[in-house]
Amino acid sequence: MAEKEIDEHSGIQTTGHVWDGIKELNNPLPRWWLITWYITIAVSVVYMIFMPSWPGLTGYLKGTRNHSERENVAIALAALDEKRGLQMQQLLQVESVAAIENDPELLNYATTAGGSIFGDNCATCHGSGGQGFPGYPALVDDDWLWGGSLTAIQQTIRYGVRSDHDETRYNMMQAYGGVLSRDQISDLVEYVTALSGREANEAAVGRAKPVFAQQCASCHGADGKGDQAQGAPNLTDGIWLFGGDRVTLQETITNGRGGVMPAWTDRLTNEQIVALSIYVHTLGGGE
Amino acid sequence: MSVTEAGSSVERVEVQAVNSAVSRQLYKAREPIYPKLVHGKFRFLKWIVLFATLGVYYVLPWIRWERGPGEPNQAVLVDFPGNRFYFFFIEIWPDELYYVTGLLILGAVGLFLATALFGRVWCGYTCPQTVWTDLFIAVERMVEGDRNKRMKLAKAPWSGEKVAKKTIKHALWLAIAAATGGAWVFYFHDAPTIFPQLFTGAAPFSAYLFAGILTFTTYILAGSMREQVCTYMCPWPRIQAALTDAETLQVTYKKDRGEPRGPHKKGESWEGRGDCVSCRACVAACPMGIDIRDGAQLECINCALCIDACNDIMKKVGRPAGLISYDTDKNMERRAKGEKPTIKLFRSRTLFYAGVWLVVAAVMLFGLASRATVEVNVLRDRTPPFVQLSDGSIRNAYTVKIINKANSARDFILTLDGPAALEVSAVGETVDQGSLTLTAPGDSVRSVRLFATLPGDAVTRASEPVVISIEDAETGETATNPTVFLAERRR
Numbered sequence: 001m002a003e004k005e006i007d008e009h010s011g012i013q014t015t016g017h018v019w020d021g022i023k024e025l026n027n028p029l030p031r032w033w034l035i036t037w038y039i040t041i042a043v044s045v046v047y048m049i050f051m052p053s054w055p056g057l058t059g060y061l062k063g064t065r066n067h068s069e070r071e072n073v074a075i076a077l078a079a080l081d082e083k084r085g086l087q088m089q090q091l092l093q094v095e096s097v098a099a100i101e102n103d104p105e106l107l108n109y110a111t112t113a114g115g116s117i118f119g120d121n122c123a124t125c126h127g128s129g130g131q132g133f134p135g136y137p138a139l140v141d142d143d144w145l146w147g148g149s150l151t152a153i154q155q156t157i158r159y160g161v162r163s164d165h166d167e168t169r170y171n172m173m174q175a176y177g178g179v180l181s182r183d184q185i186s187d188l189v190e191y192v193t194a195l196s197g198r199e200a201n202e203a204a205v206g207r208a209k210p211v212f213a214q215q216c217a218s219c220h221g222a223d224g225k226g227d228q229a230q231g232a233p234n235l236t237d238g239i240w241l242f243g244g245d246r247v248t249l250q251e252t253i254t255n256g257r258g259g260v261m262p263a264w265t266d267r268l269t270n271e272q273i274v275a276l277s278i279y280v281h282t283l284g285g286g287e
Numbered sequence: 288m289s290v291t292e293a294g295s296s297v298e299r300v301e302v303q304a305v306n307s308a309v310s311r312q313l314y315k316a317r318e319p320i321y322p323k324l325v326h327g328k329f330r331f332l333k334w335i336v337l338f339a340t341l342g343v344y345y346v347l348p349w350i351r352w353e354r355g356p357g358e359p360n361q362a363v364l365v366d367f368p369g370n371r372f373y374f375f376f377i378e379i380w381p382d383e384l385y386y387v388t389g390l391l392i393l394g395a396v397g398l399f400l401a402t403a404l405f406g407r408v409w410c411g412y413t414c415p416q417t418v419w420t421d422l423f424i425a426v427e428r429m430v431e432g433d434r435n436k437r438m439k440l441a442k443a444p445w446s447g448e449k450v451a452k453k454t455i456k457h458a459l460w461l462a463i464a465a466a467t468g469g470a471w472v473f474y475f476h477d478a479p480t481i482f483p484q485l486f487t488g489a490a491p492f493s494a495y496l497f498a499g500i501l502t503f504t505t506y507i508l509a510g511s512m513r514e515q516v517c518t519y520m521c522p523w524p525r526i527q528a529a530l531t532d533a534e535t536l537q538v539t540y541k542k543d544r545g546e547p548r549g550p551h552k553k554g555e556s557w558e559g560r561g562d563c564v565s566c567r568a569c570v571a572a573c574p575m576g577i578d579i580r581d582g583a584q585l586e587c588i589n590c591a592l593c594i595d596a597c598n599d600i601m602k603k604v605g606r607p608a609g610l611i612s613y614d615t616d617k618n619m620e621r622r623a624k625g626e627k628p629t630i631k632l633f634r635s636r637t638l639f640y641a642g643v644w645l646v647v648a649a650v651m652l653f654g655l656a657s658r659a660t661v662e663v664n665v666l667r668d669r670t671p672p673f674v675q676l677s678d679g680s681i682r683n684a685y686t687v688k689i690i691n692k693a694n695s696a697r698d699f700i701l702t703l704d705g706p707a708a709l710e711v712s713a714v715g716e717t718v719d720q721g722s723l724t725l726t727a728p729g730d731s732v733r734s735v736r737l738f739a740t741l742p743g744d745a746v747t748r749a750s751e752p753v754v755i756s757i758e759d760a761e762t763g764e765t766a767t768n769p770t771v772f773l774a775e776r777r778r
Contacts, residue, residue, distance in 0.1 A: 031316070102715050104733060130670075141674045141676055141677065143676075237679075282714045285674075
């Protein structure tokens with residue numbers, strides 16, 4: 001070993017490292033730092049005894065406490081479910097929407113729970129506030145395809161629309177592209193435009209009247225007001241699922257429509273579906 | 288160690304100012320300080336302050352204050368689970384934390400004022416670090432004896448007696464520290480409930496955690512770190528230099544009277560020399576390990592124990608008391624010029640601090656006195672901003688939250704004022720001519736979802752101002768919140 005060099009100015013030994021002629025003094029580590037360091041080493045040994053630490057080939061060193069964060073989460077979730085159990089049970093027992101909406105505390109619980117379920121599952125299509133997008137119905141207005149009562153909303157959520165569930169709500173807007181002539185479809189577009197109170201070609205409306213009665217009235221009704229029992233949209237209001245302009249109407253009649261909403265009965269619990277229905281009902285459009 | 292020089296009237300203490308700026312070294316272990324017990328008016332005052340502050344700390348959470356059914360009856364309580372802060376007749380919600388901010392401002396400005404007037408009185412008398420260190424030193428003195436005995440014990444080889452004394456001392460310290468940490472928890476829980484729980488293991492983990500942390504810090508800070516906390520850790524010594532001036536009363540060694548210093552033999556003349564007899568009693572008494580005769584320094588906490596120590600000596604040598612006393616830099620100049628020393632408490636600085644303090648206090652008092660017991664918050668639906676209904680009318684939705692800060696349930700009449708044609712409805716409530724009555728439970732928030740609908744032909748503007756107001760059906764107390772009714776811009 002080379003002889004230790006002592007710095008002549010400070011009298012402190014150097015580390016022997018030199019950078020461009022600058023030497024580093026070998027000052028002692030601060031004592032508080034050194035003590036803290038030793039403590040952390042001691043703590044890590046204690047930690048290894050009690051807690052999971054080293055990975056192995058087939059598993060890991062579990063420690064005497066057999067601690068598992070996954071299990072803790074499962075336990076915490078179970079505890080949360082138990083805590084919510086009473087209110088969730090209450091939700092299942094209420095008979096009408098009024099019974100819930102007249103109980104401010106239960107309503108607050110249901111809409112808070114429902115809101116979070118909505119955000120996780122429904123907002124992707126229906127929008128974060130239920131405002132809807134073209135092809136995805138708005139849930140905040142009073143125009144319902146399949147009914148806006150609490151039971152109807154629940155039914156829709158549970159089994160979906162044109163979903164793969166056996167009890168799904170189902171209907172079909174047929175594609176009239178090959179059934180009706182191009183002119184007939186253009187006349188129907190004028191007729192539907194007139195139905196919702198807008199200006200339209202009167203001659204075309206007159207020509208389309210028998211076609212509508214024959215082809216469309218069975219679902220949309222003779223007056224075009226729709227039928228919630230079969231999910232047929234009301235054509236006389238100003239609210240359009242896909243769009244009410246002439247080009248979109250032409251497209252709808254020619255190619256038909258058939259949006260899909262999945263069934264949620266297997267993904268959400270019964271209580272969750274009730275809470276979700278109440279939330280959707282209070283968005284504004286509930287009947 | 289002390290010696291009495293031949294013929295001298297007072298003993299001379301062999302003591303170094305180990306914590307003064309010149310003797311401190313960064314890479315040197317702390318030199319222990321063995322403050323000597325003194326008697327005098329400042330020591331007496333410090334005992335009184337010590338008992339008063341500790342008394343307040345330990346007793347306060349046990350004081351009861353009836354607030355009515357369902358409300359905690361603890362006078363001072365920080366209720367984290369319930370989101371409330373209780374202070375006697377005041378109950379603060381989380382959104383009113385500015386009262387606490389105001390209290391902190393009052394504390395800070397009050398501290399500025401006290402420092403400008405009397406130097407570091409906070410540090411010397413009331414700072415928890417000073418109070419607990421003083422208490423720990425008192426315990427140490429009780430077990431191991433005064434300065435000389437303690438130093439002797441520290442140097443002595445390990446023996447049964449030494450072990451016994453050290454064990455008793457540390458046990459007492461730990462007991463005080465545990466009582467300190469334990470009492471802290473009482474401010475956050477119902478004290479009579481949590482007290483037995485702490486012993487039976489039924490208290491929440493957080494209670495043990497914070498009791499443990501404060502036990503540890505009290506034991507370490509007051510037991511072994513002491514003056515190092517003030518010298519190295521505390522920012523206040525650095526700030527105080529900006530708050531004091533030449534007219535600030537500080538613990539001062541009157542150089543003009545004391546110098547030239549030197550040992551004095553009994554019967555010797557006092558002509559041509561100062562009153563300081565170099566006995567170092569002031570240094571031996573100092574808990575900070577400094578020499579006050581070096582002048583004002585950041586290590587000095589202005590505890591005034593050196594004043595008591597010096598006055599004792601002055602009495603023995605027959606000179607007037609007050610060689611070390613509360614004095615100002617300016618007075619030293621005045622005496623040097625032969626002027627009469629005066630104390631100027633009213634200076635622009637102190638008047639300014641006092642003014643600021645009074646203004647903040649007045650604002651807070653006014654705020655507290657006129658504090659509303661009801662508030663109304665309105666969250667307007669923003670996705671979508673408005674909804675077109677099937678008949679062409681436009682609807683906006685609002686979530687209204689009525690915050691009832693009173694302890695009892697109250698009925699509120701909610702009114703929505705806007706365009707005449709606006710129709711109002713609410714989820715689960717009946718609305719009569721634009722207003723509805725809601726019952727808000729005491730000390731909680733009642734929310735309701737409101738719908739306002741305007742017929743299509745009544746929509747004239749993209750944005751209509753709307754005011755949602757509530758009125759206590761009984762007292763008539765009101766709260767309002769302006770919002771808007773939005774619609775699509777019509778051509």
